[in-house]
Amino acid sequence: MSSNSKVIKSTKLFWNVQFIYELVLARKELEAFNIEYQLNNNLRNLEVSKVPNADEFISRTAYFEEIEGIPSLYSKITKANVTRSLNQYLTHWFYPYKGKYHPQLIRALLNIMRIQPGETILDSFIGSGTTALEAQLLGINCIGLDISEVCTRVTRAKTHAFKNLEDIENTFLTFQNISTNLSNSDEEIEYIKSMINDVQDSNVQNFFKVAELISHSDKARRKKKNFNESFLKNSEKMLRSIKDYEQIISDNKLNLGETDIKLGDAKNLEISSESIDGIICSPPYSIALNYVENDKHALEALGYDTKIIKEDFIGVRGSGKTKIDLYNQDLILSYNEMDRVLKPGKLCSIVIGNATVDKKEVNTVEYTIEIFQNLGYSLEMNVDKIIFGLYNIMQKENILVFKKP
Ligand SMILES: C[S@@+](CC[C@H](N)C(=O)[O-])C[C@H]1O[C@@H](n2cnc3c(N)ncnc32)[C@H](O)[C@@H]1O
Incomplete structure (x- = not known):
């Protein structure tokens, strides 16, 4: 047993773990960390007897919200979420892509x-x-x-975007002054495109390019008419997520x-x-x-x-x-x-x-x-x-x- 090996009894699965495949994977996760467990009659309750490296498990587990009352790192990460969808935490929500992994x-x-x-x-x-x-x-x-x-x-x-947080914030401030008096959507699209192309840093430029792509999706799928408004909203929401990411990294020394x-x-x-x-x-x-x-x-x-x-x-x-x-x-x-x-x-x-x-x-x-x-x-x-x-x-x-x- 390693030095931080502990005898642990209680674990708590995330409430959204509801499918058989998730329970199978949660058990396989325990096995991957050489953790001995018993599945009792309430299938959601995995009684754990020995955890060879509790700290590592707490920082890596995907399916357990708590281990002996200690919140897992994942339970903190998933709370950094600007969306209403449970699994779209941090920057996962960027762009409405169909058919992605959980x-x-x-x-x-x-x-x-x-x-x-x-x-x-x-x-x-x-x-x-x-x-x-x-x-x-x-x-x-x-x-x-x-x-x-x-x-x-x-x-x-x-x-990558969180690495250029300050530059992105400053560029966003200049973009907020974009004229809202442009007469039609095509004019707005071209104007925003040229402003993004003028951004020097490729990482910063890419951040706004993605905000632009999300706005194209809003326009095509949700029939949103005001491209400029949609672009600024998307940029602002993305900015909140990369700030969250920065915070999670520093709070947890990742x-x-x-x-x-x-x-x-x-x-x-x-x-x-x-x-x-x-x-x-x-x-x-x-x-x-x-x-x-x-x-x-x-x-x-x-x-x-x-x-x-x-x-x-x-x-x-x-x-x-x-x-x-x-x-x-x-x-x-x-x-x-x-x-x-x-x-x-x-x-x-x-x-x-x-x-x-x-x-x-x-x-x-x-x-x-x-x-x-x-x-x-x-x-x-x-x-x-x-x-x-x-x-x-x-x-x-x-x-x-x-x-x-
Ligand atoms: C099932 S999706 C992957 C989704 C991904 N797992 C996620 O979580 O978003 C398959 C991807 O394969 C890409 N693709 C199609 N043909 C490809 C090719 N020849 N080489 C590399 N990628 C390709 C598609 O563009 C699509 O993004």
Whole structure:
């Protein structure tokens, strides 16, 4: 037993831990920290008998709100939230991205996979940056890649903007003087765009670019007419979140991980072989979600022709049977790349589901397991997880963890 080993009895799960998969992961989290426990008749009550390193567990756990009355670090972090949505704390809410991870799941996976501070993980489909932010909070380095510039910009704003807090505050003050007398939305959009382009520091500029992209989304999805008003509101709310982040870092003396966010193709990684300590990713869901259509307004605002860029996105090329064949081919290429960059003996987690097309289920989960097993990997974990909001196409996904030989 280590010096701070304690005999602990009571634990309290977060109240939002309600699904079977969450209870399974909470138990796996305890096991990852070599904690002995008993599940009593009230399934929410995990009686813990021995905790070899209580301080480490309190600072890392994703599913426990309290351990012997001591609040976990995560319970403090999740309170820093400017939104009404429970899992959109700190900067997680930046940009209304569809189909993102639940951050708590990623924190738990980093624990279950026993990734240590200072190690480097990869998410080659970084999307809105959930993996990058959760790794950063645990002191774990993250390389995050996406084919979409909307995603790399949003992820960078979530994980880098707090470093330039003062500059961002000052720039915001000058932006507040933007004329509200511009006569139409197009004029406003062009004016804001040119003001952002004039910002010298790339980190500060990117922060406001993301506020602009959120406003494009407000305009397209929520039919908000006043672009200038929306831009200033978004910037102000984002600013509050990066202040919160700064506060959480200093109050809890967090040593953050480094994040390296790049535009790139998961099928062709510019990363050295056997250099990565762990992989967590969720490849695009074939036909279930069209990431080009979802972010069309933001991609166009960045100057992309979506008809051209579509060809680089996995899962949206072709139609009918060809679409599924192309998707399967692209998945193999990206899995091969993950295999190349992962160190031997390390873990790779893929979160993926089977979509239903023309009333037929496409067996992407089984296909993924087969590919990894053919590469010599063992399947260490396979947990079913419910999905909301895609009922007619996909009801559940699987959390898979493979181990490289
Ligand atoms: C399921 S989403 C990932 C969501 C992410 N886990 C999150 O929490 O936001 C899949 C992502 O894969 C990206 N993608 C599609 N084709 C790609 C490719 N060839 N290389 C890298 N990323 C790609 C899409 O842009 C999308 O952001």
